[in-house]
Amino acid sequence: xxxxxxxxxxxxxxxxxxxxxxxxxxxxxxxxxxxxxxxxxxxxxxxxxxxxxxxxxxxxxxxxxxxxxxxxxxxxxxxxxxxxxxxxxxxxxxxxxxxxxxxxxxxxxxxxxxxxxxxxxxxxxxxxxxxxxxxxxxxxxxxxxxxxxxxxxxxxxxxxxxxxxxxxxxxxxxxxxxxxxxxxxxxxxxxxxxxxxxxxxxxxxxxxxxxxxxxxxxxxxxxxxxxxxxxxxxxxxxxxxxxxxxxxxxxxxxxxxxxxxxxxxxxxxxxxxxxxxxxxxxxxxxxxxxxxxxxxxxxxxxxxxxxxxxxxxxxxxxxxxxxxxxxxxxxxxxxxxxxxxxxxxxxxxxxxxxxxxxxxxxxxxxxxxxxxxxxxxxxxxxxxxxxxxxxxxxxxxxxxxxxxxxxxxxxxxxxxxxxxxxxxxxxxxxxxxxxxxxxxxxxxxxxxxxxxxxxxxxxxxxxxxxxxxxxxxxxxxxxxxxxxxxxxxxxxxxxxxxxxxxxxxxxxxxxxxxxxxxxxxxxxxxxxxxxxxxxxxxxxxxxxxxxxxxxxxxxxxxxxxxxxxxxxxxxxxxxxxxxxxxxxxxxxxxxxxxxxxxxxxxxxxxxxxxxxxxxxxxxxxxxxxx
Numbered sequence: 001x002x003x004x005x006x007x008x009x010x011x012x013x014x015x016x017x018x019x020x021x022x023x024x025x026x027x028x029x030x031x032x033x034x035x036x037x038x039x040x041x042x043x044x045x046x047x048x049x050x051x052x053x054x055x056x057x058x059x060x061x062x063x064x065x066x067x068x069x070x071x072x073x074x075x076x077x078x079x080x081x082x083x084x085x086x087x088x089x090x091x092x093x094x095x096x097x098x099x100x101x102x103x104x105x106x107x108x109x110x111x112x113x114x115x116x117x118x119x120x121x122x123x124x125x126x127x128x129x130x131x132x133x134x135x136x137x138x139x140x141x142x143x144x145x146x147x148x149x150x151x152x153x154x155x156x157x158x159x160x161x162x163x164x165x166x167x168x169x170x171x172x173x174x175x176x177x178x179x180x181x182x183x184x185x186x187x188x189x190x191x192x193x194x195x196x197x198x199x200x201x202x203x204x205x206x207x208x209x210x211x212x213x214x215x216x217x218x219x220x221x222x223x224x225x226x227x228x229x230x231x232x233x234x235x236x237x238x239x240x241x242x243x244x245x246x247x248x249x250x251x252x253x254x255x256x257x258x259x260x261x262x263x264x265x266x267x268x269x270x271x272x273x274x275x276x277x278x279x280x281x282x283x284x285x286x287x288x289x290x291x292x293x294x295x296x297x298x299x300x301x302x303x304x305x306x307x308x309x310x311x312x313x314x315x316x317x318x319x320x321x322x323x324x325x326x327x328x329x330x331x332x333x334x335x336x337x338x339x340x341x342x343x344x345x346x347x348x349x350x351x352x353x354x355x356x357x358x359x360x361x362x363x364x365x366x367x368x369x370x371x372x373x374x375x376x377x378x379x380x381x382x383x384x385x386x387x388x389x390x391x392x393x394x395x396x397x398x399x400x401x402x403x404x405x406x407x408x409x410x411x412x413x414x415x416x417x418x419x420x421x422x423x424x425x426x427x428x429x430x431x432x433x434x435x436x437x438x439x440x441x442x443x444x445x446x447x448x449x450x451x452x453x454x455x456x457x458x459x460x461x462x463x464x465x466x467x468x469x470x471x472x473x474x475x476x477x478x479x480x481x482x483x484x485x486x487x488x489x490x491x492x493x494x495x496x497x498x499x500x501x502x503x504x505x506x507x508x509x510x511x512x513x514x515x516x517x518x519x520x521x522x523x524x525x526x527x528x529x530x531x532x533x534x535x536x537x538x539x540x541x542x543x544x545x546x547x548x549x550x551x552x553x554x555x556x557x558x559x560x561x562x563x564x565x566x567x568x569x570x571x572x573x574x575x576x577x578x579x580x581x582x583x584x585x586x587x588x589x590x591x592x593x594x595x596x597x598x599x600x601x602x603x604x605x606x607x608x609x610x611x612x613x614x615x616x617x618x619x620x621x622x623x624x625x626x
Contacts, residue, residue, distance in 0.1 A: 002070040003585050005255045007244055012251045016585050022071055022078050023290065023588040023608060025266035026091045031290060032098050033588060034080070034089070035068050036607065038183040039194055040291035044117065045096040045211045046269075047159075051294045054161060054211045056111040056179065056196040058100050060085055073590055075244075075258075076236040092232040093239075097210040097225045105205045111177065113196040114140040114159055117292065120191060121148050124156075127197050129172060135219050136163040136170065138199060162210045162218035163200075164226050170202045187537030247624060256580040257620050259590040264307055264613040269296075271316045284319045285338060289594060289606040296338040298324055299416060302351035303551070304614035309355075309362045310621050314375040317359060322380065324352045325387045332394025346399070346410035349391055350436025354493060356384045357443045385447040392444055392453070395437070401429065405463045406456075407478065408437035417486075417523070419540035424530060429478035434464045435490035435497060442494075461497060469498065473509040483513045483525040484544075485552050491559040503563045511571065518601040519578030520548030521556050526598070533599040546598040547605075554579055554615035558622045565623075576623065579616050592616055 001020060004013040021035025029046025034057070043055035060066055060082065070081035077090035088101040100108070112127060123145035129138050138161040146152035176195045185192055208229075210222035225232065240262075247254045265271055270284030285296035286304055293300075302324065305317050327334045334352055336345040360381065363372040401407045410433050412425035419425075441457035444450070468475045474497075476484045487510060491503055498506065513525045523544045524531050532542035557575040560568035578601055579592065587593045587603025592612035594605030620626065 001068060003589055004070065004072040005259070005584060005589075006072060006074050007241065007255075010246070010251065010254075012255055012584065014585050018586070019068075020071070020586055020589055020603075021068075021607075022073070022080075022089075023591060024078060024089060024091050025263075025290075026095055026097075027093045027266055027271075029269055029287065029294065030091070030096050031266075032089060032091055033291065035071070036183050036588065038181050038291070039113075039179075040117070040184075042113065043098050043209065043211070044291065046294065047096070047211075047213055051117040052159065052211070053113050053115055053117055054159075055098075055209065056113040058087075058098070058108060058110055058207070058209070060106060060108065071589060073259075074237075075240040075262075076233060090229075090233060090236075092225055093236055095210075095221055095225060096212060097208060097221050099225060099229055100207045100209070102205050105203060108202045108204065108207065109173070109198060110163075110200045110202060110209075111179075111196045111198045112138065112140070112161070113194075114161075115142070116157075117294070120194075121145070122195065123147050124149070125197070127199055129174075129199055132219070134164055135222065136168070136200070137161070137215065137219075138163070139215070158213070160212055160215040160218040162212075162215070162222040163202075163207060164222050165202075165204045165207045168202055168204045168207070170200050170204075173198045173201050189538045245626075247620070252580050252584060253576075253620070256583040257617065259583055260592055260613045260616045261307075261311055263591040263608060264304065264311070264610065264617060265313075266290075267304075267608070267610045267613070268308070268313075268316060270319070271313060283323050283338070284316060285323070286320065286610050288611075289609040290591075291606070291608070293606055293609070298327070298334050298336060298338055299345050299348035299351060300611050302348055302355050304610045305355040306358050307614035307617035309358055310617060310626075314359070314363070314371060317355070318375040318380065321352065321356055321359065322383070325356070325384060328387050328391050328394075330394065331398045332391045332396075333399075344411070344414055346408075346414035346430075346433050347416060347436055349395070350433075350440050350493070353384070353388050353391070353440050353443050354436070356388075357439075357446070381447065385444075388440060388444045389448060389450075392440055392456075395440075405467070406460060407463065408433045408460075415486075417484075417544035419543045421541050421543075421545060422530065424545070426477065428480075430486065431464075431468055431474055431476055432486045432489040432493065434460065434468070435494040438464070438494045438497065442496075464497060469502070471505075473506045474498075482528065483510050485510075485514055485521050485523060485556060488521075488552065488556040488559045491563070492555050495562065500563050503559075504567065507560060507563060507568065515571070516548055516598055518596075519553070519574035519576075520550075520596060520598070520601065521553050521575075522546055522548055522598045523552070531598075533597065535595070535597040535602070535604045542597070543595075547595045548598055549595045549612075550579055550582060550592055551609070551611035551615045554612070554619045557619050558615070561619075561622050572623065576619065579612075579619070583616070 023033035025031040032043045033041045066082040072079040079088045090099045124143040126141045140159045142157040144151045144154040177198045208226045210218045212218040267287040286301045287294045288297040288300040333349045336343040399409045407429045412427040441453045445453035474487045476482045514522045530545040532546035536542040557572045587607040591608035593603040594609040596602045
C-alpha cells in the first residue's frame with residue numbers, strides 16, 4: 001500500500017507492507033473510517049450526545065477482492081485507490097454527511113448497521129426504504145425484543161438516512177449478511193461475528209449520504225451538500241492551507257504536526273462553532289479518543305489541554321477548565337468522567353489545576369493583557385484559587401496518609417495505570433500522585449500567597465525525596481522499586497523534586513530498562529516477570545505491563561529535553577520519529593494511536609487518542625521552540 005500526504009506541491013509518501021486505514025471527521029464528533037476491519041469502522045454520527053453507527057460500508061461489490069492499494073490524503077479529503085477503481089471521500093465540516101465520488105459510474109453496495117455504538121443487541125431492527133422526490137430514504141426503527149429485552153415492541157430509536165446523487169440508479173438488496181471483523185477479533189473484542197443489513201445496490205458516480213433524527217434534516221443536509229459540494233471542498237481546503245505550519249527541513253514532521261493538530265481539534269466538542277457545544281448537556285469537552293472513547297474522561301482532557309493552549313484555543317480551554325473546576329466534589333476530587341460515574345481518579349484533579357496554571361503562564365508569555373483579562377480574568381483566577389483550596393483541604397482529609405509523612409494516597413485502579421493483573425493495581429502511595437500533590441501545593445501558594453501551602457510543599461518534597469530517591473532513580477511507589485515510566489510524569493509535573501543532575505541520573509538509570517529499540521518506552525521493566533512483549537487487546541494483561549503508550553513516549557521526550565536535550569538527543573529523536581511514523585503511515589493515518597506492542601512498532605488500541613496527539617504537539621513545540 002502507498003500512503004501519500006499532499007498539500008499543493010508539498011508532499012511526502014511511503015510504501016508500507018501492512019494494512020492501514022483512515023478516518024475523516026466533521027469537527028463535531030462524527031466520522032467516517034475505512035481500511036481497518038472493525039465494527040467501529042464505517043459512518044458514525046454524534047447526535048444529541050449519543051454516538052450512532054450508521055453505515056458498515058460503502059464499497060464496490062467486489063470489495064473483498066479489491067483491497068486498498070493507495071491512500072492520498074489531501075488534508076481536506078481522501079482519494080482511495082483500489083485494484084479496480086477509485087473513490088474519493090469527504091465529510092463537510094459541521095455536517096453529518098458523507099460524500100463519496102468516483103471517477104466514473106461504479107456499482108456500489110451500501111451496508112447499514114444503525115445502532116448506538118456500544119449496542120450489540122441483534123433483534124428489533126427494522127429498515128424501510130422508499131423514494132421521496134430526488135432522495136432515497138432509509139427509515140430505521142429500533143424496538144425492544146423479548147429475546148434480549150425486558151419488554152417487546154417498544155420503540156427506542158428512530159433515525160433517517162437520506163441518499164442522493166447524480167443520476168443514481170439502484171435496486172433493493174434487502175438482505176442480512178454476516179461480517180467478521182479481524183481487527184476486533186485480534187483484540188479479543190467480541191462478538192466475533194455480526195450481521196449488517198445490505199440494503200442497496202447503487203450505480204452512480206457521486207453519492208451523498210446524510211443521517212439525522214428528523215427526516216427533514218437528513219434531506220435538507222444531503223441536498224445542501226450535493227448543491228454546494230465543490231464550494232465546501234474549496235472552503236475546507238483553504239482553511240487547511242491557511243493554517244498549515246511548515247517546519248523547515250522536515251516535511252514528514254510538518255505533516256505529522258499539522259495532522260495531529262487537526263486530529264486534536266476534531267476530538268473537541270464545542271470548539272468549532274463559537275462555543276456552542278453539540279453535547280446534549282451543553283458543556284464543551286474533549287473525547288478521549290475515537291472510535292470508542294467518545295466520552296469526556298477528565299484526566300485525558302486535562303492532560304490534553306496544554307496542546308490546545310499552544311494552538312491558541314484559549315476560549316475552549318478556559319471553558320473546559322471552568323467545567324472541571326465546578327466539578328470538584330465533596331471528597332476534593334473531580335470525577336473520572338463527565339457526566340460523573342462511580343469511577344474515581346486520583347490524578348485528574350492535579351492535572352486540571354496544572355492546566356489552570358498553564359493557561360495563566362501561557363497568557364503571561366503572550367504578553368497580551370486583553371487575552372489574559374478575557375480568558376484568565378479575576379473571576380476565573382479567583383474561582384480557581386477557591387477551588388484549589390477547597391480541593392486540597394478535602395484531599396488532605398480523605399486521601400492523605402495519617403502518619404507524619406502526609407503522602408498522597410490512591411486506591412486501586414485510580415491512577416492512569418488503571419488495570420489489574422496478578423494483583424498489581426498500584427494502590428497506595430505512587431510517585432506521580434505525589435508529584436501532582438506537590439504541584440497543587442505550589443499552584444495554591446502562587447494563587448493565594450498563603451504560607452501554609454508553601455510549608456506543605458516543602459514538607460512533602462523532603463519526605464518524597466527521602467523515601468523515593470535512592471541516589472540512582474525514583475521508586476514507582478513507597479517501598480516499590482519496580483521501574484516504570486511514571487518517573488517521567490513526575491519530572492514533567494513537578495521538576496523541582498530533583499535537581500537537573502539528579503533527574504539526568506534517574507533517567508539514565510531507568511531508560512535502559514524501559515527502552516524499546518523502535519523508539520518507545522515500555523510500561524514496566526523489560527526484565528520484570530509481568531512484562532508482556534505483545535499487546536493483549538481487551539484482556540488487560542499487557543496494558544501497563546509492556547505496552548508502549550504514545551502519550552508517555554512523547555512526554556518522556558519532553559522531560560528529557562528539559563533536563564539535557566543534547567545528552568538525550570538519540571532517545572528524543574527516535575521517539576519523535578516513531579510518533580511521526582505512527583501518525584503518517586500506521587493505523588488510522590492522520591491520527592496518533594493509543595499504544596503499540598513493545599516487541600515492534602504497531603498501531604494498536606484506540607487508533608485516534610487525544611493525549612497521544614496532545615503530547616506530540618507539546619513535544620514539537622518543546623523541541624522546535626514554536
